[in-house]
Amino acid sequence: MLDGIAAILRRMGARTINSIWRLGLATRFFFLTLMYSGPSFRRFHLVIKEIFSSGVLSLVIILVSGLFVGMVLGLQGYETLQTYGAEESLGVLVSLSLVRELGPVVAALLFASRAGSAITAEIGLMKATEQISALEMMAVDPIARVVAPRFWGAVISMPLLAALFSAMGIFGGYLVGVVLIGVDEGAFWSQMQAAVDFQEDILNGVIKSVVFGGVVTVIALYEGYDAPPTAEGVSRATTRTVVTSSLAVLAWDFVLTSFMFRGV
């Protein structure tokens, strides 16, 4: 009995220590990435290639999801607002929820599952097939050549994707609210224009998506770099990337929101 409890405690302790270790190592990895970022900017075509593979290739899923999320917002928002006779504020509701929250957060979650998992799997396999080792033996630093360009590519893509997500969402809300249901078009746009503040709403949304892009990519890169070089190891790392980075995005969203919208 006592042995059983001791074993459970020991396992919990080991897990906790292990998690803290990994957090520390990931942080160190993040700073190394920043330190070795020089070549990414001197040879910007490396970053552009990564913007293509993580940003451009995520476009379809981001645009389609944005459209549907906006359409649902239009429907649900109209239902609620008309109870109070305020259906003309639909544009405000749709745009603020997208620009402040849904745009950055949902785009980052989609990004984690589309691009984050791909990054982990790619780096994990590069390690398994000794390509990372080969880089080291060719006197090319893998952090500078492989990791840093991917990091910056994602950090640059993420706010653009979030902005496109929000734009598509607003268009979806417009389709449902104005075209389908018949909310007044002038009110829809002019109220939106009056209520959305550039600094308060748009800029804060952009800051969020830059942070989310960084968080997701560091987790994806670290998991790939740290994965045991086996099929099972890479598959586990890929799963962990999606789970950890999704949770991290939501947690960071709470932290950032509580700083940005105090007392609003």
Next chain:
Amino acid sequence: MSDNLVEVRDLSFAYADRLVLQGVNLAARRGQVVAIMGNSGCGKTTLMRLIGGQLKPTQGQVRVDGESVGELKLRDLYRLRRRMGMLFQFGALFTDMTVYENVAFQLREHTDLPEEMVRDLVLMKLNAVGLRGAQDLMPAELSGGMARRVALARAIALDPMLIMYDEPFAGLDPISLGITGDLIRRLTDTLGLTSLVVTHDVQESLKIVDYVYFISEGVVVAQGTPKEIRASDLSYVHQFVHGEEDGPVPFHYPAPAYAEELGLRHA
């Protein structure tokens, strides 16, 4: 300048508490092809990683061209590695680049040569391994033997002084086997470099090497020229060279008695 390009002295290495190499001494003279042989898991690959500076010795010293590899700073280590080439077991080609781009990789990373010169150099290296015609293929389109030859062209791109081969003969058909062995010898002689071949393929490597070290369980158990090795009456070497199933290296992994495990006899 010492005659030996690579010198390993009293080298010991342990992963955590598992001793992999103990007190290994060996040397590779400039211009020679030297083989390090032993059965799987005897520490050959570890030894190569120590020479390349990817691992640090627990004890002892590795010197390459007079520099102690384990004590170099990262910057100096990278400077030294530019003069080393390494051929990985399965080539380790970059799968997102064509054959041409793979061979050009180091030239682009480490030099500012104009594009025409890069092109000439890449074609020369590819021609040396007989794959100039495959320059536009992707690594996934190559056979195992071809991938290794491309990796060899990539390894010699910067004209290194030393090339290390990790199991260059593993998993090749007889034709590719002959080609690879021949290439190692020919490149060593024509480019004036030194080759270190880690392998367990005795027959193929005895044909091309100048000197052989046998490693077993982390210790050098025999050494000599191919002629001396073939004539050796050391039981380990004899078992290895003639591919005998049982000898000093047992066929069975340590296990409890067979009958006991099957429950035929109660202990």
